Amino acid sequence: MKNELYEEFAKEKFNQDNNYQAIISKVKEGYTMKKNKSKKYKILNIAAVFVVAIIIGSVAQNIYAKIQWDIKFKEYQYRPIEEAKGSLEEAKESGYAQVINMDYITQDGISAKVDSMLLTDDCFDANVSFKFDESIVLDSEKFTFGYAVYDENKNIYQISGRIHMDSPEKYDTITPFIYRELGVDYNKKDIYAIQLSDRGGLGNIEASEENRTITTNITIRARDSFPKSKKIYIRLFDLGYTMLDVDLENSNPEKRITNAEDFQLSKAEWIFEIDVPDKFQERQTLELKLQDEIPDLEIEKITLTEAGMVLRFKSEGYRNLISAGKDMKGNEFSEARANCLSITDGEGKVYQDLGGGTTQNGGYKMILDAGKKDLDKRLYINFNSDGKQYTSELVVK
Secondary structure, three states, X not given: OOOHHHHHHHHHHXXXXXXXXXXXXXXXXXXXXXXXXXXXXXXXXXXXXXXXXXXXXXXXXXXXXXXXXXXXXXXXXXXXXXXXXXXXXXXXXXXXXXXXOOOOEEEOOEEEEEEEEEEOOOEEEEEEEEEEOOOOOOOOOOOEEEEEEEEOOOOEEEEXXXXXXXXXOOOOOHHHHHHHHHOOOOEOOEOOOOOOEEEEEXXXXXXXXXXXXXXXXXXXXXXXXOOOOOEEEEEEEEEEEEEEEEOOOOOOHHHOEEEEEEEEOOOOEEEEXXXXXXXXXXXXXXXXXXXXXXXXXXXXXXXXXXXXXXXEEEOHHHHHHHHHHHHOOHHHHHHHHHHHEEEEEOOOOEOOXXXXXXXXXXXXXXXXXXXXXXHHHOEEEEEEEOOEEEEEEEEEO
């Protein structure tokens, strides 16, 4: 029996013309897809070439920078170096100790030695003397230098280079050079993070044009506390000064310097190794407290050494004052801070705020020039809260 339904199905399913057109359609579709894929591959190839070029360029720049850094480091290593050793003798009442058994080191007509040193938990201080030959042209008022201070365990107290106003160099290269020479690991994104200092700097104590001598002072304040080091190394380098042409009539302070010329007196380096006897490890830091509580003043810690006082505190009112300071002029802001918080003694002396800043826990740190010797005069903290003045004596905890 003829199956008409099957014949209709077979006729449709196996129709040569229909199948031919379907095959042609599939072929064209495949060709189009292949063509599109080819275009995509070309675009991807071009993009890949650019990526490779960028990577190669970046790598090449890094390699070039590394080569340049190595060249500069090699030059740095060939600098003239002289060394001297000494030891601290018994500390005086002031806390300073003379450096004994140390002679001047002389290079390029410049002699230098460390005269005395003070080392407490919160402060490093050293007096350094220089003598200059007649042949050296010198401006004693502007004379300065770079320095590095560290101990036998490579704890870096501070490294500070001399500022070159006329130099196009934007980066500090001396600090990483010293790290590399000492074999110290450091964070390249924050090269100063491993240093123990909170702040530091130089000050000229005395200068004699007749004798061609200059005595300077290196002061470094600890971020937290200095270790009980058995040896201290002091390195002096890049001695010189900068002459500036200043336009005082210019209202823009950033544009007042119209010209700068640097005078480097020597490329040599002076290295001093100083033994710290065991008796200096027994230094004592006093901790103080308020005799009477003061509203809105939370004392975290007050320490007192021969070198100074460190006050750590929290206060909402003081925080508001600091926030408002951005709209005040320099003198106005300084006076407002002094009126808010100050340290005085029984004789009426107001102790100088040497600096400070914020702490990691949202508080504040203030360094003052009061020392252990001032405790006999009775020390007081004065704080203004909501327009009312409070005073409390500071006593040993």
